[in-house]
Amino acid sequence: MGNLRTRNTSLLDLIEDSFKRNWKYPAYSDYGTDTSFTYGDVVKNIMRLHAIFKDLDIKRGDRIALCDKNSSRWGISMMAIMTYGAVAVPILSDFSPEQIHNIYEHSGSKLMMCGPRLIDQYPEGLDISNFSLNNGKNLHPLEKFRKVKASKIKFFRDSANDPCIISYTSGSTGHSKGVVLPYRSVWANAVFVDERLKVPMHADIMPLLPMSHMLGFAFEFMYGTLTGAHIHFLTKVPSPRIVLEAFQHVRPIMIVCVPLVIEKIVQTNVFPMLRTPKIKRMLSIPGIRTIVHHQIRKKLIDAFGGKIQGAVIGGAAMNKEVEDFLKKIKFPYTVGYGMTECGPLIAYSEFENYVKGSCGKVIRRMQVKIDSADPENVPGEILTKGANVMLGYYKNPEDTAEAFDEDKWLRTGDLGTIDKEGNIFIRGRKKTMLLSASGQNVYPEEIEDVILTQTIFEETVVVQRGEKFVALVYISEASMRQKHITQEQLESSLDRYKKIVNQQLPKFAQISAFELHGEFEKTPKRSVRRYLYK
Numbered sequence: 001m002g003n004l005r006t007r008n009t010s011l012l013d014l015i016e017d018s019f020k021r022n023w024k025y026p027a028y029s030d031y032g033t034d035t036s037f038t039y040g041d042v043v044k045n046i047m048r049l050h051a052i053f054k055d056l057d058i059k060r061g062d063r064i065a066l067c068d069k070n071s072s073r074w075g076i077s078m079m080a081i082m083t084y085g086a087v088a089v090p091i092l093s094d095f096s097p098e099q100i101h102n103i104y105e106h107s108g109s110k111l112m113m114c115g116p117r118l119i120d121q122y123p124e125g126l127d128i129s130n131f132s133l134n135n136g137k138n139l140h141p142l143e144k145f146r147k148v149k150a151s152k153i154k155f156f157r158d159s160a161n162d163p164c165i166i167s168y169t170s171g172s173t174g175h176s177k178g179v180v181l182p183y184r185s186v187w188a189n190a191v192f193v194d195e196r197l198k199v200p201m202h203a204d205i206m207p208l209l210p211m212s213h214m215l216g217f218a219f220e221f222m223y224g225t226l227t228g229a230h231i232h233f234l235t236k237v238p239s240p241r242i243v244l245e246a247f248q249h250v251r252p253i254m255i256v257c258v259p260l261v262i263e264k265i266v267q268t269n270v271f272p273m274l275r276t277p278k279i280k281r282m283l284s285i286p287g288i289r290t291i292v293h294h295q296i297r298k299k300l301i302d303a304f305g306g307k308i309q310g311a312v313i314g315g316a317a318m319n320k321e322v323e324d325f326l327k328k329i330k331f332p333y334t335v336g337y338g339m340t341e342c343g344p345l346i347a348y349s350e351f352e353n354y355v356k357g358s359c360g361k362v363i364r365r366m367q368v369k370i371d372s373a374d375p376e377n378v379p380g381e382i383l384t385k386g387a388n389v390m391l392g393y394y395k396n397p398e399d400t401a402e403a404f405d406e407d408k409w410l411r412t413g414d415l416g417t418i419d420k421e422g423n424i425f426i427r428g429r430k431k432t433m434l435l436s437a438s439g440q441n442v443y444p445e446e447i448e449d450v451i452l453t454q455t456i457f458e459e460t461v462v463v464q465r466g467e468k469f470v471a472l473v474y475i476s477e478a479s480m481r482q483k484h485i486t487q488e489q490l491e492s493s494l495d496r497y498k499k500i501v502n503q504q505l506p507k508f509a510q511i512s513a514f515e516l517h518g519e520f521e522k523t524p525k526r527s528v529r530r531y532l533y534k
Contacts, residue, residue, distance in 0.1 A: 003201055003227045004194045011164070011187040012155045014226050015083060019043050022228035023150040025202055028072035031232045031246055035072055039228070042076050043153055044145040048131060049080035051140040058110050060085030060156065063166065065109040066128075067091035067100055067118060070211050070233045073128045075221060077113050078211070082164065083155040086110075089166045089178075090212035097121065103168050107178060107394065160184035166394050167214055167340050178394030181214075185343040188365050188387035189218040190226055192345060195364070197223070198309065203253040205229045206246060208238045208261055214344040215314050215336075219256040240264045244303055251305035258315040260526045262333070263322045269303065270296065270325070297329040310351045312336055314344070315527065320357075321453045327356050335359050337424060339412060341403070342366070342388040346412070347424045358423040363388075368424065369409070375418050379427040379441070382416045383409035415443065432530060434464045436508040442469065447511065450504045455497045456483060459520050461533050468512035471501070472533060474519050491516065 004014055022039040029036040037045070058064065064086045068074050081088040089107045091100050097118065104112055104122075112118070112125040119127045125134045132139055158164070164183045205224045209216030224231045232250045236242055238261065247255075273279055274296075282288045301308060310332035318335055326333055332351040337359030338344030346368065349360035362368040365387040372380025389410050392400035403411055415427045428443030436442050444462035447469070451460045457473040464470075473494075480490065494514040502510045520528045 003199075004191060009160055009184065009187055010157050011183045011190070012083060012158045014187070014190070015079070016153060016155045018226050018228055019153060020150045022202070025228055026230040027225070027228075028075045029230065029232050030072050030235050031206070031250065032235070037072055037076065040148075040150065042079060043150075044142060044148050045076045045131065046080045046083055047145045047148055047153075048140050048142055049077065049126075050084050051144075052126065052131075052133065053080075053084050053086065053111070055140075056111060058084070058086060061087060061163070063087045063089050063107045063109040064111045064113060065089040065091055065104045065107060066113045066212075067093055067095075067104075068113075068115040068128055069093045069235060070207055071115075071128075071235050072233055073131070074211055075225070075231065075233070076131075077128050078221070079225065081113075085156045085158075087163045087166060089168070090217070091168060092210055092212045093117075094210070103178070107166055107168075158183040160187075161391070163391065165343075167212070167343075169340050177396060177399060179340045180391040180394050181343045182391050185388045185390065186218075186222060189343050189345050190222045192348075192363055192365065193219055193223040194227065196348065196350060197254065199227065199229070199253050201228050203227075203229050204232060204250050204307075205254065206232045206234060206250045206252045208234070208243065208255065208257045209315075213315075214340050215338065216256060218344060219312055240268060244269075247303070247305035249305075251307045254308055254310055254312065255304060256312045256314075258526050259313055259318040259322075259335075262311065262313060262326075263319050265303070266300075266322050266325060270300065293329040297331055300329070300331060308332075310334065314338060314359075319452050320449050323356060337426065338388075339414075341390045341410060341412075342384065343390070345388055346382075346384050349423070355419075355421075355423045358419075358425050360424065361422040362424065368418070370416060370418055372417075376420065377417065379415040379417055379443075381430055382412045382414045382424070382426075384412060385409050434462075434469065436467075436469075440506075440508040442509045444469075447471070447501075447505060447509055451497075451501050451511075454500050454504060456485070457497075459528070461517075461520060461528055461530060462511070463533055465534070469509065471498075471511045471514050472517040472520075473497075473514055474517050476519070 019039050025039055027037050027039040027042050064081045066077050066088060078088060089109050091103050112122040113128050114125055115129050119125050119134050123134055127134060161182045161184060163180050164186050165181045166178045167181060168178050205220050207216050207220040211217055211221050234246055282292050312334060314336040334349055334351050334354040337347040345363055346366055347360040348363050367385045369383050370380040371383055372378045405411060413430045415430055417425050417427060428445050432444055434442040434444060447462045448460045451457060451471055457475050458479060459474040461472045462469055463472060498511055498514050521532055522528055
């Protein structure tokens with residue numbers, strides 16, 4: 001077991017316990033600023049916000065929307081909503097103002113908590129940059145709560161199946177839906193992370209994902225808060241340069257990110273070095289190769305601050321070339337699998353047991369089965385059931401009914417196989433599966449992985465036009481300059497790349513053409529919005 005005292009299944013009991021135990025320790029800080037709160041400071045601000053909620057006649061079970069970039073005050077706001085007994089509606093700040101307003105309206109939220117960018121659009125809103133109401137009323141100065149003591153705090157106690165969070169999906173395949181996650185889901189995810197990650201109390205954590213993204217919420221914000229971690233919020237877009245600079249100062253114990261972050265860092269900072277004649281010669285000598293791999297692993301760990309025990313990667317498939325490299329140098333990483341509807345975890349394996357290409361094994365308190373007559377060899381839809389699973393989609397009984405089969409198994413929409421050891425392998429999305437002229441199932445993700453591995457392109461989307469498959473490909477101008485490639489050379493190379501890729505593909509999945517394309521539009525978690533491309 002880990003650090004949590006999981007003697008019962010109350011999430012709010014764990015939260016209260018953490019604040020009492022860690023009262024004097026640093027809780028939330030904004031990297032690069034003087035803004036920092038101890039766990040005691042967080043509670044005092046929570047009490048202030050509770051007083052405001054009460055003045056606004058917000059009751060337990062009412063919805064409160066929260067929309068802003070990652071910050072200490074986002075963390076305080078989220079904790080205030082949960083410990084009051086309201087239902088939190090965290091909204092990705094990268095959504096357009098219209099999308100944000102639509103979610104606010106659809107959720108029936110009684111209050112919008114947001115930053116200065118949006119506050120003027122919500123006259124009755126609460127500005128989290130200073131915890132004041134937009135109308136100037138009911139401020140409840142923090143001084144009123146200065147004498148709050150750890151021994152005196154008492155939050156309400158949750159029921160396992162009561163709604164805790166309504167998480168609106170990023171909509172990479174269309175419109176957003178409000179996923180209703182009960183307290184048991186948030187509790188089960190946090191407890192599982194605590195059971196599996198060997199992270200010491202009061203560790204330093206720096207979230208890279210938006211906190212309204214359930215992967216970052218579960219692994220970093222919720223788990224971090226429950227174990228007394230010091231969470232350093234980046235407050236900026238996590239570009240590779242900014243991330244590496246911040247990691248040198250914070251030196252986090254772990255990182256949780258989507259594959260794109262790791263891929264960019266490896267492709268930009270490591271792969272060019274591996275292609276130099278000197279390193280190529282050294283890697284060709286078995287004994288020297290091991291030493292070189294050890295040195296590269298150390299440099300990569302040092303680049304992340306030098307203290308990380310591992311990287312948890314999820315949210316999308318990982319580039320095979322990068323994954324092969326990380327496995328060769330024995331970099332401590334694992335690829336988890338989940339979805340918002342499970343808050344998010346479904347499968348996971350420790351770094352030591354992770355099987356390359358898989359997304360781990362089904363986690364404790366969850367079940368998985370493959371809807372296939374031969375689940376080891378023939379992909380079928382991945383179905384899941386267990387404590388992490390949502391209650392349904394908010395105000396959407398039709399989509400809720402469609403999401404579950406007759407035996408209440410959740411349909412993930414992902415296609416996969418499972419080996420004899422229980423390792424799950426994602427083979428594609430059911431909704432993105434294409435059908436070849438010969439009737440074969442074609443998974444565009446698998447073709448795209450070959451393209452990204454065998455060519456110079458940074459992004460690609462494979463689409464079907466009639467009976468033909470076309471690869472839309474993108475490379476940035478910066479990469480073209482770095483590789484000394486002109487636009488004319490790039491255009492004249494498309495047929496050559498097509499031949500290289502098709503040599504790696506079965507005949508029924510051959511690419512008929514490569515088309516140059518601009519950077520693809522993405523969701524806030526960096527998944528390509530596939531439905532936009534034909």
